[in-house]
Amino acid sequence: xxxxxxxxxxxxxxxxxxxxxxxxxxxxxxxxxxxxxxxxxxxxxxxxxxxxxxxxxxxxxxxxxxxxxxxxxxxxxxxxxxxxxxxxxxxxxxxxxxxxxxxxxxxxxxxxxxxxxxxxxxxxxxxxxxxxxxxxxxxxxxxxxxxxxxxxxxxxxxxxxxxxxxxxxxxxxxxxxxxxxxxxxxxxxxxxxxxxxxxxxxxxxxxxxxxxxxxxxxxxxxxxxxxxxxxxxxxxxxxxxxxxxxxxxxxxxxxxxxxxxxxxxxxxxxxxxxxxxxxxxxxxxxxxx
Amino acid sequence: xxxxxxxxxxxxxxxxxxxxxxxxxxxxxxxxxxxxxxxxxxxxxxxxxxxxxxxxxxxxxxxxxxxxxxxxxxxxxxxxxxxxxxxxxxxxxxxxxxxxxxxxxxxxxxxxxxxxxxxxxxxxxxxxxxxxxxxxxxxxxxxxxxxxxxxxxxxxxxxxxxxxxxxxxxxxxxxxxxxxxxxxxxxxxxxxxxxxxxxxxxxxxxxxxxxxxxxxxxxxxxxxxxxxxxxxxxxxxxxxxxxxxxxxxxxxxxxxxxxxxxxxxxxxxxxxxxxxxxxxxxxxxxxxxxxxxxxxxxxxxxxxxxxxxxxxxxxxxxxxxxxxxxxxxxxxxxxxxxxxxxxxxxxxxxxxxxxxxxxxxxxxxxxxxxxxxxxxxxxxxxxxxxxx
Numbered sequence: 001x002x003x004x005x006x007x008x009x010x011x012x013x014x015x016x017x018x019x020x021x022x023x024x025x026x027x028x029x030x031x032x033x034x035x036x037x038x039x040x041x042x043x044x045x046x047x048x049x050x051x052x053x054x055x056x057x058x059x060x061x062x063x064x065x066x067x068x069x070x071x072x073x074x075x076x077x078x079x080x081x082x083x084x085x086x087x088x089x090x091x092x093x094x095x096x097x098x099x100x101x102x103x104x105x106x107x108x109x110x111x112x113x114x115x116x117x118x119x120x121x122x123x124x125x126x127x128x129x130x131x132x133x134x135x136x137x138x139x140x141x142x143x144x145x146x147x148x149x150x151x152x153x154x155x156x157x158x159x160x161x162x163x164x165x166x167x168x169x170x171x172x173x174x175x176x177x178x179x180x181x182x183x184x185x186x187x188x189x190x191x192x193x194x195x196x197x198x199x200x201x202x203x204x205x206x207x208x209x210x211x212x213x214x215x216x217x218x219x220x221x222x223x224x225x226x227x228x229x230x231x232x233x234x235x236x237x238x239x240x241x242x243x244x245x246x247x248x249x250x251x252x253x254x255x256x257x258x259x260x261x262x263x264x265x266x267x268x269x270x271x272x273x274x275x276x277x278x279x280x281x282x283x284x285x286x287x288x289x
Numbered sequence: 290x291x292x293x294x295x296x297x298x299x300x301x302x303x304x305x306x307x308x309x310x311x312x313x314x315x316x317x318x319x320x321x322x323x324x325x326x327x328x329x330x331x332x333x334x335x336x337x338x339x340x341x342x343x344x345x346x347x348x349x350x351x352x353x354x355x356x357x358x359x360x361x362x363x364x365x366x367x368x369x370x371x372x373x374x375x376x377x378x379x380x381x382x383x384x385x386x387x388x389x390x391x392x393x394x395x396x397x398x399x400x401x402x403x404x405x406x407x408x409x410x411x412x413x414x415x416x417x418x419x420x421x422x423x424x425x426x427x428x429x430x431x432x433x434x435x436x437x438x439x440x441x442x443x444x445x446x447x448x449x450x451x452x453x454x455x456x457x458x459x460x461x462x463x464x465x466x467x468x469x470x471x472x473x474x475x476x477x478x479x480x481x482x483x484x485x486x487x488x489x490x491x492x493x494x495x496x497x498x499x500x501x502x503x504x505x506x507x508x509x510x511x512x513x514x515x516x517x518x519x520x521x522x523x524x525x526x527x528x529x530x531x532x533x534x535x536x537x538x539x540x541x542x543x544x545x546x547x548x549x550x551x552x553x554x555x556x557x558x559x560x561x562x563x564x565x566x567x568x569x570x571x572x573x574x575x576x577x578x579x580x581x582x583x584x585x586x587x588x589x590x591x592x593x594x595x596x597x598x599x600x601x602x603x604x605x606x607x608x609x610x611x612x613x614x615x616x617x618x619x620x621x622x623x624x625x626x627x628x629x630x631x632x633x634x635x636x637x638x639x640x641x642x643x644x645x646x647x648x649x650x651x652x653x654x655x656x657x658x659x660x661x662x663x664x665x666x667x668x669x670x671x672x673x674x675x676x677x
Contacts, residue, residue, distance in 0.1 A: 076515060101483055101513035102403050109408045110440040139612045139643055154558020155582055156610045183408045209558055212405040235561040238568045246542040246557025246579040248512060255423040276569055277562045278666030
């Protein structure tokens with residue numbers, strides 16, 4: 001088992017003919033992901049890497065049975081693409097696009113309410129269940145199948161952690177970048193609840209950063225209701241307030257979102273907080289190996 | 290993107306939110322005209338800078354006669370002002386706003402933000418106007434009232450009533466009407482202009498029962514600027530660090546900090562974590578630089594040039610975890626930058642991920658002098674040793 005994504009997942013890539021979409025479609029196929037369709041409005045009927053391209057997600061679902069979508073659509077059109085996927089019956093959407101206006105995401109979240117769909121991202125590397133499938137842009141080679149779940153608000157920081165885990169002999173069940181925007185589809189808690197029920201996952205590494213209160217909320221949930229060991233890392237301990245540190249959501253504002261507050265909340269919940277990124281792999285072996 | 294107070298107040302006017310009459314002054318010879326045009330004395334003279342905390346730093350002055358007005362303008366215009374948000378260097382005041390002084394009966398607080406946890410815009414209202422709202426929220430949270438805006442319906446009259454009828458004592462019927470209208474206007478402009486924050490502190494009730502926005506803070510969502518061209522034109526580059534401006538031009542995420550270790554990293558999270566590691570090793574980062582997941586050779590070159598331009602930098606750490614950005618691309622960019630500028634400080638390189646061997650080979654074959662770190666911990670220690 002793993003969560004959300006496995007060998008049976010049938011993936012449609014929205015924006016398959018764009019530069020990023022094309023490159024990563026090849027990578028996903030090379031990893032063994034079953035990419036059954038692509039969507040680019042106006043290019044329906046074409047083939048890309050032997051993947052049929054459709055004009056709409058609806059057609060991709062009806063003709064190819066796609067149930068997972070990976071979105072590479074540019075920011076002005078991404079909210080529309082998410083809603084299109086959800087309305088077509090896609091059950092898992094990974095939106096890689098960075099730069100979606102936050103008020104567009106407000107609309108998207110209202111739209112998704114009540115629908116049976118999980119949105120990962122936006123502004124994220126996607127999701128990978130090592131050895132089974134990857135939907136997103138992470139380098140597949142650094143992952144190894146195993147029993148650690150990884151949740152993160154960042155991309156390359158996640159690769160760093162996963163690389164250390166793998167080199168320390170700890171494989172991963174599923175790794176998910178939840179996204180660096182102020183509003184993301186799935187919170188740490190939404191996904192922890194899935195890891196809780198996944199027998200393959202023995203423990204979780206949670207990678208947070210400054211901005212918002214997602215880590216504090218996760219800490220409360222873990223303390224109350226998450227029985228597996230968790231290690232946390234928070235990026236941005238040296239970040240100044242009021243500055244946006246690359247990610248749209250990584251900003252200390254109104255006295256909220258400080259790294260120290262998050263670290264304190266996590267520690268108070270009994271979670272191992274790793275302060276030095278350089279040795280997180282070793283710590284993971286100690287706690288979960 | 291932040292707006293100046295006077296720019297935000299121009300926007301307020303368009304959305305029916307009353308603001309004091311005022312005039313912008315960019316050179317001191319415009320003062321006499323301003324005091325002839327604007328009713329007074331008293332007048333209020335306010336430095337137009339993006340940083341908060343100007344009131345306590347001499348950036349807001351009351352003038353009771355024309356002489357005081359001229360003196361107040363001259364004390365600010367062209368001068369540096371240091372507030373708790375500017376850093377020790379301060380910022381230069383390029384413009385001041387001269388406004389009519391109003392007779393204040395009551396000071397309130399009103400703002401609108403996107404509530405991240407609720408994933409919805411929300412309006413925040415408080416009786417504790419004119420104070421540091423963060424402090425009010427921390428000490429007396431019961432004095433802060435919130436109302437979430439349903440994205441389907443938008444701001445409804447009941448939302449406003451839920452807020453204003455919590456005031457104690459209740460203001461006059463006229464003032465109540467004024468408050469409801471300001472809230473409605475605020476919500477409309479917030480969504481129409483893709484704001485991430487609009488704050489009116491204080492929102493005042495005058496002795497004659499008018500509701501007026503005495504101050505205005507407004508931030509536009511950077512991600513929405515592609516469809517907010519009119520707002521984009523209000524951008525004031527003078528408020529930004531020159532190196533940050535240069536970085537912006539090349540689509541690099543660069544923030545100048547106080548230390549002396551320059552850092553170049555791919556990805557925002559890893560860049561933050563690298564700063565943290567530098568600090569933990571006993572040194573101070575000079576900057577945050579995220580060259581992005583999809584950086585090309587030119588962006589790397591420019592990023593490296595920006596770091597080299599910062600005179601305080603005593604050592605440079607390059608930390609790349611190659612994913613989409615391949616290590617060979619990174620190496621070529623660094624070598625190209627080094628060919629243009631002489632590197633006068635030690636360079637520590639830590640490469641990992643896609644095409645790492647090719648990347649290392651390119652660096653080795655160049656005549657660049659650098660130290661290789663095998664992992665992140667070693668990289669930070671090496672860097673710290675260079676400056677200790």
